Amino acid sequence: GALVYQYPRRTICKSGTSMRMECQAVGFQATSVAWYRQSPQKTFELIALSTVNSAIKYEQNFTQEKFPISHPNLSFSSMTVLNAYLEDRGLYLCGAGGQNTEVFFGKGTRLTVV
């Protein structure tokens, strides 16, 4: 079956430092990977959508300078939260999909900023 793994599952970083999180697709080819953030008590906001052979599209309020994303092949993507501050805490979710397939979500990386 199709699975998406995210790691680390939980992480703590000091304010002003950076944190890299990874997303691995297993059992299918992830032609598109979307990264979402769920701030405390909120819903999931789309950060950016990465499609192989296309430019990464960032949503309003999110920038490549703050959340650089790598999507080097059809099974892997990573995102870094640069210069993390308190407002960046939350659950970061990776959703991966193939061509004309549903999206499969990982369990998320929970980021705490201290």
Place this chain on the structure above:
Amino acid sequence: TQTVSQSDAHVTVFEGDSVELRCNYSYGGSIYLSWYIQHHGRGLQFLLKYYSGNPVVQGVNGFKAEFSKSDSSFHLRKASVHWSDSAVYFCAVSASSNTNKVVFGTGTRLQVLP
């Protein structure tokens, strides 16, 4: 652009009651509709989805949802809830032309009392 709204932020029922969690969407084209569940402190768990065919879709753990084009709705229902159903439920929509860009509703927190 597709949008999705969940009108109830909180729903409280007793164990054994039936429940309906409401979801309305707006989009001019064909769409995928899904429901997810998030238990406290956890990631997203897929419940069910609809794209075409029978408007009533069965999901895991006795959940089902009914698509209505005329009402632009995709309400989630369960005939008899259990205390373990207490969680936040997210309705999500994506355009069939871009299934990897999922838009989430704000979530409905379901509390099941003993």
